Amino acid sequence: MAPVFPWTPSGLVSPDSPGAVLQLVRTAHxxxxxxxxxxxxxxxxxxxxxVQALxxxxxxxxxxxGVSLGGRRPRQVRLRTTGGVVAAADLGGSHAALALFDLGGRLLVDRSASLRVQDGPESVLGWVHGQLAEMLDGLEGPAPLRAVTVGVPGPVDAQAGRVVTPARMPGWHGVDVRALLGRLVDVPVLVENDANLMAVGEYAATPExxxxxxxxxAGSGIGCGVVIDGxxxxxxxxxxxxxxxxxxxxxxxVPCSCGRIGCLDAVASGAAVTRDAAAAGLPVTDTTDVLRLAADGEPVSxxxxxxxxxxxxxxxxxxxNFFNPDTLVLGGRLSQAEPYVAGLRAVVYERCLPLATDALQVTVTRAGPLAGVIGGAHLALEHLFEPTRVNATVGSGAAGPATAS
Amino acid sequence: MAPVFPWTPSGLVSPDSPGAVLQLVRTAHxxxxxxxxxxxxxxxxxxxxxVQALxxxxxxxxxxxGVSLGGRRPRQVRLRTTGGVVAAADLGGSHAALALFDLGGRLLVDRSASLRVQDGPESVLGWVHGQLAEMLDGLEGPAPLRAVTVGVPGPVDAQAGRVVTPARMPGWHGVDVRALLGRLVDVPVLVENDANLMAVGEYAATPExxxxxxxxxAGSGIGCGVVIDGxxxxxxxxxxxxxxxxxxxxxxxVPCSCGRIGCLDAVASGAAVTRDAAAAGLPVTDTTDVLRLAADGEPVSxxxxxxxxxxxxxxxxxxxNFFNPDTLVLGGRLSQAEPYVAGLRAVVYERCLPLATDALQVTVTRAGPLAGVIGGAHLALEHLFEPTRVNATVGSGAAGPATAS
DNA sequence: TTGACATACTCCAGAAATTGGACTTACCTC
DNA sequence: GAGGTAAGTCCAATTTCTGGAGTATGTCAA
Known part of the structure; x- marks a missing residue:
């Protein structure tokens, strides 16, 4: 009989590193x-x-x-959520949502404001910084800012913290948001696509x-965010x-901006629906008008x-079919329209294979307009507490909670 | 100023558990x-x-x-590949590939044989066991079998080791391949879809x-395997x-087996092409005939x-566009036909967004008909050496190298 | 009420793992 | 060769972890 391994390298199986204790408490396990x-x-x-060290x-x-399980009651511990705050900014084409969260991911304050993207990155990010500073000042127990996530409506190089060819933010191509904002706030800055943030925000609501x-x-444009295995x-x-x-x-x-015909964006986006509604003689100038008409029972819209x-x-x-997810969450303004959701659901269930739908939950967003900033906070906290990738130098570069402003 | 964390829970950043040493050597890092x-x-x-313990x-x-870097030469170590073997079986509709690999993932022997699926799971798996036993006997230095991976042409519940509604293996629905084969070989048994195995096999060739x-x-049917982040x-x-x-x-x-019209499988699979070729009067009875005609310059095929x-x-x-991979690998018999690959490539580059294609490599499989078993070996070795998921009880249940037959 | 038993936690001494520095080996360059 | 450097070993000091004893505080059932 050839040799067998009677010994297993210790530490190969169970991840019981010291930091794991913090994760267990943080994730409520x-x-x-x-x-x-x-x-x-x-x-x-x-x-x-x-635990004592933590x-x-x-x-x-x-x-x-806690409650007794037949003996002495356990002395519970929880994440100390007052040790700092994280901020998230969700920038849209003409609108921005900003929020602060404690270290447990609880929303402390949020505000939304109209945004003038055309003023350019420096101006906009300066404005974001001003808003955040105001919100930080307004907190009851002042806590240091630990990290900031910025969501933008377009592709992003998250590794580098740069914006890439954003269709809806002219003048932002290649802009190093991390460096620009990092100079102002002096904490790690994460940059992410807005649909991605919303996906994470929805996942954070029920993190399995x-x-x-x-x-x-589905708003004036159409995009998806994808969360795989958390x-x-x-x-x-x-x-x-x-x-x-x-x-x-x-x-x-109708030709699409990409030069082809029949693209989803040219047919089914909020912009496309509005265009078609106006062409049909309805008194609409933007997606909101169409949604209002439909809600009022107007049949063409x-x-x-x-x-x-x-x-x-x-x-x-x-x-x-290809991706076989557990959950499909519908968000964006169109997801507030019942006919839209009904039409989408019908086709999905008609066209999907049984294996793709039997485990599938199709829901409308619960986090709603805050999904983006919630996702941003989730990523920021993940960055603070789970810096598992050694090479992931972000913002001020510190791995884990470190000096902050 | 609110309290700051001057201390980082040790072990939170660098994964330096004892088992990591084995991984570093195994992965040639x-x-x-x-x-x-x-x-x-x-x-x-x-x-x-x-290292001494290992x-x-x-x-x-x-x-x-090794070579000196200016001082004493390093004494190199490598994975001891003779401590056992892993086996992989790639079962098709009428054909099976079987192979043995050493613990370093090197192919030791392979054979392919025609398979009679209709004989039923017990018979087929008994036959697989017999073939593997023969191959094990034929090895020079006899080494114990450590794990087996079985690939089947259909959906699989990999967690449970069961086959699920396989279109091309009637009589196999719900069959617990892990239990059936595990009873014969008494080592961990992994069950996986064949396209998934091929994807892993291709990934294993250049594991980034x-x-x-x-x-x-793309064979007589069409399927994909997806590898995300390794x-x-x-x-x-x-x-x-x-x-x-x-x-x-x-x-x-032409109606598809699912009852609809216009499905890819009904239009572009090997079976569909063969059907259309026969309907056009060509002397073909299966996909191989079509491929041969096309290779000979016959224009209709x-x-x-x-x-x-x-x-x-x-x-x-x-x-x-949705998934934005780094690599698309074309496999299956149709990928051997130049017109097929050319048509596919042309449309992909025409229809994809620049961001989706500028990093994309489109290649034809290198592993070829062995991709499936190579992927199977990769999964088996991963299971043996990286049982990171504590709850992943597979086969005989042992985590990591353990008693074997 | 009371005893039997269980869970939760702490204390402490022994065991195990890890480290830094001294030391050896062995190579490269000049 | 001499000096410098990298690789590796040896060893004592240090740190970390463990298991068992002991304490605190519950539940449960007679």
Whole structure:
């Protein structure tokens, strides 16, 4: 008999590194010393020691006693959420949402404001910084800013923190948002596509490890965000999630911005629906008008929205068959229109394979307009607390909580 | 100023667990003690101790001396590949490929044979076991079998090791391949879809961590395998990669097996091409005939293959835009036909967005007919050496190298 | 009420792992 | 050769982890 391995390299199986204790508490998987010992396999003594270290350094705080499981009640601990805040800014074509969150991911304040993208990156990011500073000043217990996430409506090189060819933000191509804003705030700055942020925001609402989520942002443009196994999928060039130029079977001959005919974006986007509604003689100038008419029971607008939903569903069906996610979340302004959602759902269930739909949940966004900033906060906190990738130097470069402004 | 964290939980940043040493050597990232110390950040003493333990237990072996970097030559170590073998079986509709690999992933023997699926799971898996036993007997230095991967042409519940609704293997629905084969071989058994295995096999040829790969298997049916960030993406129900029922713009009215019209499978699969070729009066009975005619310069068959490639490219373009991989690998028998590949490439580059194609490599499979078993070996070795998921009880359940037959 | 038993946690001494520095080996360059 | 450098070993000091004893505080059932 050839040699066998009677010995397994220790540490190969269970990830019980010291930092894992913080993760367990942060993700609500454990809340007492004994629970940590059980889950990680480390001894009770070690668990207590590590918890104490985290308490001493302000990562955790005592949280009273839990319920007895037949013996002494456990002394619970939780993340100390007052040790700082993270900020997220979700920039749109003409509008921005800004918010502050505590270290537990709880929303502290948010505001939204109209934005003048055309003023250029320096001006806009300066404005963002001013808004954030105001919000920070307004907090009750002042806490240091730890990280900022900026969402922009276009492709992003998240590694470098740069904007790439944004269709809806002329003048921003190649702009190093990380450097520009990092100079002002002096904390790590993450830059991300807005649909990606929304996807993460929805995932954060019910974070099931190992689950896959596709988020559809159907507004004046159409885009997707993809979360795979709990991690944002950006693709090779940060361009993942683009379905706007998939071709749909249509008799429309309106040319798309990409030069082709029959692209989803030219047929089923908010802009396209508005254009078609206006052409049909309805008194509309933007997507909101169409949504209002449809909500009031105006049939032509409802019909247009339903068609847009069906066209989008057609494209999504291919995506869902290919990608087989657990969840499809519909967001963006069009997802507020019932005919749109109904049309989309009908086609998805008609066109998808049984295996693709039997586990699939199709829901309308719960986080709503805050999905983007919630996702931004999630990424910022992940960056602060789980800097697993050693080479991921972001912003001020510090791995984990470090000096902040 | 609110409290800041001057202390970072140790172990939060660098993954330097004892088992990491084995991974570094296995993945060819390190080959000497000093290199391991440098890469992991552990002291030279510790690195030497761990290497010695791995040597003592047969995981590693000495491998002579390397080149000097200005001082003493490093004493190299490498994975001890003779400590066992892994097996992979790639079952097709009527054909099977079987192979044995050493623990370094090197192919030792392979054979292919015709298969009678209709004999049923017990019979077929018994036959597989017999073939593997024969091959094991034929090895020079007899080594114990450590794990087996079985690829089947249909959806799979990899977690449970079961086959799910396989279109091309009637009688196999719900069959617990892991249990059936595990009873015979008494080592961990992995079950996986064949296109998935091929994707992993191609990835294994040039394993770049963080890269995304889509593998197209275009044979008598059409399927994809997806590797995300080095990990196989199975989807929620193990059904990821299915593009056979995406609809393509065509004037064909041949109904698909799913009951609809215009599905890719009904238009561009090997079976569809053969059908159309026969209908055009060509003397063909299967895909091989068509490929041969086209290779001989027969224009109608070439034209049909080109159209099939174009239709497939149309569907893939959507997938590539959405998914933004680094690599698209074309495999399956149709990928051997130049007109098919040319048609596919043309449409992909025409229909994809610049961001989706500027980083994209479109290549024809290098691993060829062995891609499936190579992928199977890769998964088996990954299971043996990287059992990071604690709950992943597979086969005989042991995590890491353990008792074997 | 009371005893039996369980869980949660702490304390402490022994065991194990890790480290830094001294030391050896062995190569390169000049 | 001499000096410099990298690779690796040896060893004592240090740090970390563990298991068992002991304490605190519950549940449960008679």
């Amino acid at each position: 454990a809340s007492s010393r004994s629970e940590i010992a059980r889950l990680t396999g480390i001894s009770a003594t070690t668990a207590a020691t590590r 308490l001493d350094h302000g990562y955790l705080e005592e949280a009273g006693e 490890p190992g689950s896959h989520l596709v988020f559809l942002k 991690h944002l999928h950006r693709g090779a060039r940060g361009a993942a999630g683009d379905i706007s130029h998939a071709s749909v079977g249509t008799d429309s001959d 409802a019909q247009l929205l339903r068609s847009a939903g069906r066209a989008t569903g057609e494209v999504l069906a291919s995506v869902l | 390190a080959s000497s003690r000093s290199e391991i110390a440098r890469l992991t950040g552990i002291s030279a003493t510790t690195a030497a101790t761990r 040597l003592d237990h047969g995981y590693l072996e000495e491998a002579g001396e 961590p963080g890269s995304h790969l889509v593998f197209l298997k 990990h196989l993406h199975r989807g929620a129900r193990g059904a990821a990669g299915d593009i056979s029922h995406a609809s393509v713009g065509t004037d064909s009215d 070439a034209q049909l293959l080109r159209s099939a490639g174009r239709a497939t490219g149309e569907v893939l373009a959507s997938v590539l």
